[in-house]
Amino acid sequence: MCKGNTKDDEVMSANRFLQSAECLPEDATRDVIVERIESCCLVFLHSLLAARSRTHRVVFRLPADECNLSDYEIRLSRRHASRFAFCARALAQIYQLRITATFATKRDLFYDQKSLYGTQRNLDISITAVCRLLNASRSSQNVLSAGRGIVMGSLIVDIGGRRLDCSSAPVIISDWMHHAYYLSWPRFILVVEKDATFQKLIQEGFLSRFSSAILVTGKGYPDISTRKFLKHLTSTYQLPLFGLMDSDPHGIEIAMTYKYGGRMKSAEVGELSLPNFIWIGLSRSEICRYPIPREQFLPLQKAELKKTIRLCHRAAEMQDWTFLNELNCLHE
Known part of the structure; x- marks a missing residue:
């Protein structure tokens, strides 16, 4: 009988996938974006199981990008609960856009979950965090911005x-x-x-x-x-x-x-x-x-x-x- 992969093997595979990822071009394929989101969710579930003690509080640790920005962390704490909820929901919205091959503006995403985000700024910050997490540009995630120019x-x-x-x-x-x-x-x-x-x-x-x-x-x-x-x-x-x-x-x-x-x-x-x-x-x-x-x-x-x-x-x-x-x- 063939022995399947363990959860640890799956998590290690997901981690390797994220660590080897490079910034995606504007025309990045849907499969790659979707796979990265699914891999992030797998890493999150594993870290959630490991966060039973006080020494394992980090749920998401967003990788530092190549643009001299600081590390971004979301912890299992009262202080960061809202921030995590915003980012998780933004990930879900982007995932839906990718698998349906549709587009939306940041304003559209905000009004879709206005009761959760509360303000446009919370959604904007979450989109930026997701871009850093996936090492992908906003437009490659099917998220548009309402132009001013x-x-x-x-x-x-x-x-x-x-x-x-x-x-x-x-x-x-x-x-x-x-x-x-x-x-x-x-x-x-x-x-x-x-x-x-x-x-x-x-x-x-x-x-x-x-x-x-x-x-x-x-x-x-x-x-x-x-x-x-x-x-x-x-x-x-x-x-x-x-x-x-x-x-x-x-x-x-x-x-x-x-x-x-x-x-x-x-x-x-x-x-x-x-x-x-x-x-x-x-x-x-x-x-x-x-x-x-x-x-x-x-x-x-x-x-x-x-x-x-x-x-x-x-x-x-x-x-x-x-x-x-x-x-x-x-x-x-």
């Missing part, structure tokens, strides 16, 4: 046979556009910091004068959908990318976010830097060339000074002397 210009998008013309009116940038087929061939992309600037350029006929351009705004600090959209366009079609931001600490931070990505990276986001991003517009170093009285400049507030110092450190790390020079000019 908008685009208009010489861009025709084919989304599953449905044609979307971005030249007639501004279109909200969504996760669906990251894998779409583009039918037009624009010449360059201009990203502006503010929605007011975006609307003003349209009113002034920017897209009529530059008919082969794409105009984008993230409405301030860009969200993930906007950055992924730009990453896809620039990497696939090798389009020049220009950014028009203010020359104050906030504008420079936004420009650096586009070019180098967020300060904290995770499996949820992935690599979204835009190395070909070129910051344009009137800079502080150029303003100094004009006869503008010094008293016309607003002094930096305490929080802005701290932000400037922090950005100087990051610019030096990236060896971006253009940004560093502009930040130093703000101190003068």
Whole structure:
């Protein structure tokens, strides 16, 4: 009679599977995601059985990802009971999305279990934790985000046979556009910091004068959908990318976010830097060339000074002397 695997053998197999896992690409297959979730559940059940003594309290220990984030633990305690419930439910929702090959936004998932999560933030934190646990991006788990950025210009998008013309009116940038087929061939992309600037350029006929351009705004600090959209366009079609931001600490931070990505990276986001991003517009170093009285400049507030110092450190790390020079000019 053939002897079956013991529970310990199954748990060891699941552990080996998780430890050898690498970050999944956006088009990761459904079977791999489902298998990882099932393996996590198996590890959890084993740790639950072992958690009878005070020395074995950890139920889930999320693996540290490759993006310099701290370890994430969920313990069998009153303090972490809610957090564990949120993450467990998020895992179940993602599992259902994968096996049914359906998609949902984070807002959809929240309202599906609003009585459990209580606030959107609890669901958002849980999704991030699951991304770290599975070493997979959020979109590869069929979880979409409601975009904040908008685009208009010489861009025709084919989304599953449905044609979307971005030249007639501004279109909200969504996760669906990251894998779409583009039918037009624009010449360059201009990203502006503010929605007011975006609307003003349209009113002034920017897209009529530059008919082969794409105009984008993230409405301030860009969200993930906007950055992924730009990453896809620039990497696939090798389009020049220009950014028009203010020359104050906030504008420079936004420009650096586009070019180098967020300060904290995770499996949820992935690599979204835009190395070909070129910051344009009137800079502080150029303003100094004009006869503008010094008293016309607003002094930096305490929080802005701290932000400037922090950005100087990051610019030096990236060896971006253009940004560093502009930040130093703000101190003068």
